[in-house]
Amino acid sequence: MSLIRKPLNRRSILRAGAVGGAALATPTIFTSRAWSAGYLNEPTGAEVTLGFNVPQTGAYADEGADELRAYQLAVKHLNGEGDGGMLNTFSSKALEGNGVNGKKVAYVTGDTQTKSDAARASAKRMIEKDGAVMITGGSSSGVAIAVQSLCQEAGVIFMAGLTHSNDTTGKDKRKNGFRHFFNTEMSGAALAPVLKNAFGTDRTAYHLTADYTWGWSQEGSIKKYTEGMGWNTAAAVRTPLGAGDFSQYITPVLNSGADVLVLNHYGKDMVNSLTQAVQFGLRDKQVNGKDFAIVVPLYSRLMAQGAGENVKGIFGSTNWHWSLQDEGSKAFVKSFGQEYGFPPSQAAHTCYVQALLYADAAQRAGTFEPCALAAALEGFEFDGMGNGPTLYRAEDHQCFKDVLVVKGKENPSSQFDVLEVVEVTPRSQVEYPADMLGGELGACNNGA
Secondary structure, three states, X not given: OOOOOOOOOHXXXXXXXXXXXXXXXXXXXOOHHHOOOOOOOOOOXXXXXXXXXXXXXXOOHHHHHHHHHHHHHHHHHHOOOOOOHHHHOOOOOOOOOOOEOOEEEEEEEEEOOOOHHHHHHHHHHHHHOOOOOEEEEOOOHHHHHHHHHHHHHXXXXXXXXXXXXXXXHOOOOOOOEEEOOOOHHHHHHHHHHHHHHHHOOOOEEEXXXXXXXXXXXXXXXXXXXXXXXXXXXXXXXXXXXXXXXOHHHHHHHHHOOOOEEEEEOOHHHHHHHHHHHHHOOHHXXXXXXXEOEEEEEEOOHHHHHHHHXXXXXXXXXXXXXXXXXXXXXXXXXXXXXXXXXXXXXXXXXXXXXXHHHHHHHHHHHOOOOHHHHHHHHOOEEEOOOOOOOEEEOOOOOEEEOOEEEEEEOOOOOOOOOOEEEEEEEOHHHHOOOOOOOOOOOOOOOOOO
């Protein structure tokens, strides 16, 4: 399905980002056009502009397309169009479907290309040229960390999209950045007990790992929890993002003595590596007197759908799934399905929720000033958005909620019914001390 964004009125976008007041000293990467006397891109017209920065090309483009669909749906609901979706189930009742702080919500988009430099350039353009007061999106932790740093320097809020590396709210956390998505530490804590029950404690794992911050983080967390329950690690091999052909990396697994393959891959990389692993006969192999197992630590419905029958019986974790029966999830699935004709992915869910959480914080704060908005998000507890009661922890800006363990469904009823939830891991099991992952939030930046 091709995705067509309704064109925005250029004048209204520029008006929303119009600047007044005396000239101020600015960071070298930003021009004086973007600044105002109050805070960066303070909206003075009838609209407020948000920047949706997603991978529209590259290895994670499928997730990016679903993210953009979700953002567009969120804008409709915030502006009073459609059925309201999760605004009807959200425990906070500050938003009424009539815009935010008396302004209609407009948006501009950028293509991250799943590349940090491209993502920073598109975010910079939306802030400088289009007057975006907030940036959100992304399907790569490398991109998220780069854009979060840019937003901190510029003085706007960054509402991270799909980013799973511990570093985003660990060593690279920033005061202006917030993450709703879970992280690799939580995946390890949720997955390990399920893997222990399914495969036992006497196992030898071989990791294939995407060679960037998310892959390193995912590998580390899975090794931490599986080795903690008795597994050995035969090897951990790094693979380039967007490799396409993984046969040269899978061949050595056959003679490694490993009886588990852990694919720390995402998006099209996971589809390709899993498909090739199955074609190499790994799923039907016996090693060390045990049936060979494959694990995909981070799943999405889009990936599972792309890999088809190859996902059957294979365990992983996910942030959210469209089959959940809480009222918030059902409301979102209904709205998204009516709009687009198919259920949303976890990428769509987290981005939709982030847009609503930003708008709600602005409404509760009575302003779009970044530091006031950050204060409204810190320590905020809410419900009605899927995954049960959720906390935006003040100390690291990480959300804590229930985590899902899923596996590929043996007998799917449709092309979308490819994963089944096998365990809802309670929030208490995946929480960890705020200082465990390192980093310092630093000071909030209003950009003025």
